[in-house]
Amino acid sequence: MHRITRSACLFQAMVILLMMFTLNSARAAELAGHIIMVKGDVTAQAADGSSRNLKRRDEIYPSDTIRTGTGSRVQIRFIDNALLALQENSQLSIHAYQQADADGKGGKVLMELVEGGFRTLTGSIGKGNKEAYRVDTPVASIGIRGTLYSALLAKGQLMAGVWKGGITLSSDQGDFNLGQNADFNFGVLGNTGFQGMLEAPQALDNADSDVIPDSMSTTGSENPDGSTPPPGTATTSPATTVLNNTSGDNKVPPPLDQDADSGHEDTLKEAGNLIDNTPPDGGDGGDGGDGGPVITSPDLRLSSEEFTAFLTSTSVGSIIVNGKAIPVSAFRDERGEPVFVSVDDNNGIDITRYSGTTDSTLLPEMADIAGIEWGIWNGSAEAPVSQLLEESSLVVTAVESPVMWVIANPALEGNIPTSGSVYFGGTQALGTDSKGNALLSASGNFDLDFSTGIVSNGFLSADYADGSGGQSIGGNFWNADFTGTIRAGGANGKNTALVQMQFGTGYHGESSALDAVASQFSGVLVAPSGGVFAGSFNLIDMDGNSAAGIVVWPQQVRTGQF
Numbered sequence: 365m366h367r368i369t370r371s372a373c374l375f376q377a378m379v380i381l382l383m384m385f386t387l388n389s390a391r392a393a394e395l396a397g398h399i400i401m402v403k404g405d406v407t408a409q410a411a412d413g414s415s416r417n418l419k420r421r422d423e424i425y426p427s428d429t430i431r432t433g434t435g436s437r438v439q440i441r442f443i444d445n446a447l448l449a450l451q452e453n454s455q456l457s458i459h460a461y462q463q464a465d466a467d468g469k470g471g472k473v474l475m476e477l478v479e480g481g482f483r484t485l486t487g488s489i490g491k492g493n494k495e496a497y498r499v500d501t502p503v504a505s506i507g508i509r510g511t512l513y514s515a516l517l518a519k520g521q522l523m524a525g526v527w528k529g530g531i532t533l534s535s536d537q538g539d540f541n542l543g544q545n546a547d548f549n550f551g552v553l554g555n556t557g558f559q560g561m562l563e564a565p566q567a568l569d570n571a572d573s574d575v576i577p578d579s580m581s582t583t584g585s586e587n588p589d590g591s592t593p594p595p596g597t598a599t600t601s602p603a604t605t606v607l608n609n610t611s612g613d614n615k616v617p618p619p620l621d622q623d624a625d626s627g628h629e630d631t632l633k634e635a636g637n638l639i640d641n642t643p644p645d646g647g648d649g650g651d652g653g654d655g656g657p658v659i660t661s662p663d664l665r666l667s668s669e670e671f672t673a674f675l676t677s678t679s680v681g682s683i684i685v686n687g688k689a690i691p692v693s694a695f696r697d698e699r700g701e702p703v704f705v706s707v708d709d710n711n712g713i714d715i716t717r718y719s720g721t722t723d724s725t726l727l728p729e730m731a732d733i734a735g736i737e738w739g740i741w742n743g744s745a746e747a748p749v750s751q752l753l754e755e756s757s758l759v760v761t762a763v764e765s766p767v768m769w770v771i772a773n774p775a776l777e778g779n780i781p782t783s784g785s786v787y788f789g790g791t792q793a794l795g796t797d798s799k800g801n802a803l804l805s806a807s808g809n810f811d812l813d814f815s816t817g818i819v820s821n822g823f824l825s826a827d828y829a830d831g832s833g834g835q836s837i838g839g840n841f842w843n844a845d846f847t848g849t850i851r852a853g854g855a856n857g858k859n860t861a862l863v864q865m866q867f868g869t870g871y872h873g874e875s876s877a878l879d880a881v882a883s884q885f886s887g888v889l890v891a892p893s894g895g896v897f898a899g900s901f902n903l904i905d906m907d908g909n910s911a912a913g914i915v916v917w918p919q920q921v922r923t924g925q926f
Contacts, residue, residue, distance in 0.1 A: 395425060399422045402419055407431050408429065410428060418438060426458050428457075430454075431454070435452055437449065438450050442461060442473075442487055444461075446489070448483070449482060452480070453479070454480020456477055460474040461489075473499075476500040477499055477501045481516030484513065494507055503517070503521060503522035507534065508529065508532075509544060511528055511530055513531050513543070523567060523568060524550070525549060526542045526549050526550070530546060533553050537558065677694065677696075679773055680693050681769060682769065682770055683768065686763065686798065688902060689913065692771075693706075694769075708753070718749050723740050734890040734891065734892075734896040734918075741766065744764055775861045780861065780893065786812050787811055787812075787920050787921075788897045788919055789810075789920045792917075793914060793915045796911075797911035801828045808823055814859060819865065822847060823845050824843065824901065825841070827842075842905075844871075848863060848865035863886060863888060867885065876909065879904045879905060879906050885900075886899060887900065899914070899915055
């Protein structure tokens with residue numbers, strides 16, 4: 365497996381997942397979405413006039429104006445799971461993006477397409493209340509009826525098309541419906557009226573196009589009798605007078621590009637490459653079902669069923685492979701065994717799975733603590749643990765040694781206290797060093813001030829076997845002190861479930877000092893309210909020796925021990 369660098373962060377996978385699963389309604393009110401792909405020159409201008417260059421995983425806020433340069437594109441995942449791909453030479457202003465409250469009220473999307481075009485798969489906001497969603501343009505406002513649609517401004521006209529659902533174009537010339545229960549799927553609206561079409565014009569079908577071909581212009585359109593239609597009148601050619609009963613033949617493009625970025629875990633997890641194979645005619649899609657969406661995995665290493673399980677899972681944790689702790693997200697296969705997905709140092713993903721059965725008999729007994737689970741895979745030559753390290757490739761790297769794992773559900777941001785101080789500590793742990801020596805015992809503790817998010821007074825000790833099966837006194841013993849924060853991944857200083865540590869002093873045995881920069885320690889506060897810390901560590905000394913472990917520390921009543 366690729367070595368995860370410090371800059372990539374030990375718990376990078378957890379950061380990615382927490383961006384999705386720890387957003388409560390308070391944070392959602394301040395956040396519009398995240399960038400999941402950038403190509404070229406893309407900027408965001410805030411309300412105060414400041415501008416920033418955008419990169420993948422950057423946050424987008426209400427009042428931001430997004431601009432793309434020539435040959436540039438950006439893809440955004442919004443807080444209601446909407447996807448939007450903004451093409452080159454475009455400008456999109458986000459005036460409001462607000463989730464509904466617990467009663468389903470207050471949801472609002474208000475955006476303005478100033479120039480250029482986009483393709484979007486709309487999210488949950490607006491599906492229950494159509495008045496909650498609106499995109500303004502210089503030509504008309506766009507309302508939705510739950511949809512996948514495109515919009516493009518050029519030559520003073522608005523071209524729009526629907527691949528699923530429906531939209532309404534509202535202007536001074538009238539309201540014009542496209543898609544579901546309408547006469548047309550595509551249309552152009554300009555100062556001379558509206559022209560409806562059944563087939564997608566090339567400008568909409570080509571994501572790189574930023575012009576409306578002259579042949580599509582409504583300028584000079586005439587009725588069959590030679591008269592000019594009044595504003596607001598749909599003009600058609602004889603080939604497009606049939607009602608919209610052939611929409612099943614329309615090509616349904618993906619809302620986002622399926623390029624090299626599709627393998628990144630955040631893009632994969634955020635469903636950036638979901639393909640909705642629901643037939644437009646409402647058939648069963650060949651799956652024998654009721655015509656619902658058929659989700660196709662964008663990676664050969666995951667079946668469609670596994671990809672669906674991955675998208676809906678909230679489990680995170682760590683695995684220890686060859687003496688190294690690796691952060692993971694997790695889901696269950698059809699046998700109920702966990703499958704682990706991790707981020708490598710190239711921001712691709714690795715998948716680790718096992719054809720055998722989890723063994724917990726050799727691990728410390730895990731009480732029923734906050735739903736945390738751990739186990740061991742006894743990889744061997746006959747039944748190795750399989751790692752698939754190349755995206756969309758079934759080439760297997762076999763691990764013929766035990767692999768340990770732990771998984772848990774992180775606490776939601778809104779359930780984490782914002783005041784008070786607590787003390788975490790415990791002795792439950794498992795691990796191995798890079799030489800295959802088992803962790804014999806470990807203990808640790810830290811203080812956490814919820815009002816500041818600061819971790820203090822942290823201490824970790826771990827004793828590993830000496831290679832002969834016996835306990836090493838002072839030889840293979842590690843200890844270190846640490847500090848940290850639970851605001852490492854939070855917006856505006858909010859508490860998050862992610863706990864990020866920084867080591868201070870420490871040593872391995874009697875002679876080798878801890879490499880505090882290379883060593884890493886991170887974890888999460890576990891659902892429902894952060895009463896348990898589950899974390900993993902990599903310890904490295906100045907001689908290059910290393911050891912890894914997983915710990916579970918509940919909140920404790922301070923006794924003066926440790």
